[in-house]
Amino acid sequence: MASVESRQSVAIVGTGMAGLITAWIIRNDSRASKKTLSLDSASLTVSNLAGDKQRVDLPMRAFASGFYDNLKRMYDYFGIEYGKQKFIFPFSTVENETEPGRRPKIHTSFIHSSHTHQFPPLRPQGSTWLTWLTEALYLGICYLWIVSCSIFIKPIEANSSRPSETFRQYAARIRLPQYFVKNYYLPIMSAVTTCPHNALLDFPAIDIVDYQAKTFGKPHYTVIGGVSKVQDKLSKGLNVHYSSAAIRVENVGAKVQLTWKNDITGSTGSKLFDHVIMAVTPDVVRAIFPPLRSALAVIPTSTVPAYVHRDFDRLPKCNQVVNGGIRSEPGLPSPERIHLCSNSSSTEFTHEHLSSVIITTSPILPIDPSKIEHTVFFTRTLRTPLSQKVTKEIFDPKTSSDFGDSKQWRNGDGNIWLVGSWCWDGMVLLEGCIASALRVAEELDIEVPWAL
Template structure:
């Protein structure tokens, strides 16, 4: 149904950023059933950002295939709003089977693969049972490892169901995952060699940063996704981008430099990267759909407080350096023939040293995607490289975030209680980090729904 237009009550809205959060917010406001909003979007790149790092490659038979970067996987249980939106748009998504070889990189050398030892090969939802045995592992060691892993996994599942993380109170912040793991006596070997590598695949951050996450984030994610299928968008996330951005008015190559209140309105200043010109315009609302480090730079009221939210640069490379794959790749190759009617499993190698994990995804299109590499990649075999900004979480950054979004936790630390709140002066925040949970796509949509609620806009897929 076309929105009803009531010219007198129209409000101008600027949205900064065209990732998932910016595009969803723009879609919801543009489709307000009372037609109240004129939306303009500002993006510093010269194209929409949601799909900007993805690429099309030819597979072995010459067929073109879309490779999403990042993968933007999602799961039932945790991503209910995202799934509802995809269903509304008719975006097809499918459950992909993965095989995860867990390997350890020896600290003694940085030579490519000589010092990688694969200690276990896990298949998603145990679709390969019994589990594959890594080459070089004896039947006895493999059996003991599988049993140990099974027991530890059941333990963490039971704990995440029955032992809740300790929340903040007036004298301390909420429990970290490090403290929680110690409290439930999670075995160190399991933590180091399995749990941190697999969870850092979700959070793409070093192990130490992950141990400093609020325990509630990890426990909640674990409990909600237990035994739930994981999906990816079939044909690529550009299908979502196309639906969300149809007829959208976007100022490309326009990097916002300042947002400030002027009287009852909000002034957005941006730099046009094409002409070099600095331009300004007044809006009724400005919505920032950018990472917290960018918010700090362009919005003075949050400059100091958002310094508490850690961000990290995450490199990802698309390449064809097959020499650096662990030996187990060839063994696994023969074992994971596709079942009739199902796509073949894809391998994601989790190779860890004592402080971090690198993720190497052998994509079906025959390219390799390595995120956060520890070992060198032959530069002549790199076809594409991207640097993402990842927002991390700590109990203190959680407290700051919750205070901005009006659900304060009670621990009172150095943070000013009179700090700026979301919506003050008609300036708003959306993004994967703008909610009380893991910094993932569901946060983009949850924060966009919050704005819809505040501005009394009906969300098309909610009805």
């Protein structure tokens, strides 16, 4: 919880990307609950095989041009270094997960490289030339079909008589093969969104299709040195209250009262501000801001586990093929491997970090407890046509409202604001943090130096 003083007093609840960038924007107006900040709090520093220290971002925060344009412009303004990063994606399935007493068998069906930088693609161990070639041609046709559809066949959006088309409905309408959806498309989108398959199928189709169209053919980037570099830039000079959790936000006269509890001493405190900006997930907003308690109940969230470990035995055998066939370009970092292993309902993705540790998110298969070095849990906000409707009602003043509490409250009412990855009509990713912070800056008539 950080408070920022300028011409008016402003409290920012939350110190993730949305909270820090909003705090920076307000504090640097040119005309005017943890022991660490949240953006980098789950990350850690590890030693590689050579003994050098490297920062491991949790969760991974790769971004692509086209979709992340606001984020990229902000990084450019601050001089934050980022570089192109290529990835190798082995796609695997668990074949006998439910058989008691037997070790699950992992079958790798294809090894994809981002933007086909590894061409021809690597052939999985145990796959015949004919099987591999057939799979490659099939995937190429399916991928070109979904890309073409994302450009020319737009999802059906909501109107007064119907909700938005879900991705499940859209995939059926464009006749996207179920084998491709289940074994390839949902796993790769699960890696992007950290969501289980059924949740992705219930997303508004426009979210996924828009992301697909904007990132097609665009390079991926990662911040050099990790997002701690971003956190250091944005938090410089801020007045931050560590180990404190907001417990209530409410209007008192013309002011906004923020009440918090110290996690160490158990004591509570409160203060009046001109504005309070909540940069937290919707479940937290529900708990501390009564006017949105029932409206935000329709926005689902899930808890996502991630483990940093060195249990290399659980990696698919395809690594032998990848190690022997991977190609690197001079001046660019080596492609990083992200294993996508799926069962009938979800995908675990295992990132082989260049520092020689492994990060497994949403694990399906067990990890040797003795080899786990770090565990974190983070909250993922999910999307449905109903949650999309409520989000529009809260953040778009032109949208008519007929849902519960959102009739009485819109973003900014009573000088209370919401920012975050979920606070816009789009995929719940870092770009939403920047877009929602820019919206608040515009409403408060604050100039943002990198905004268009």
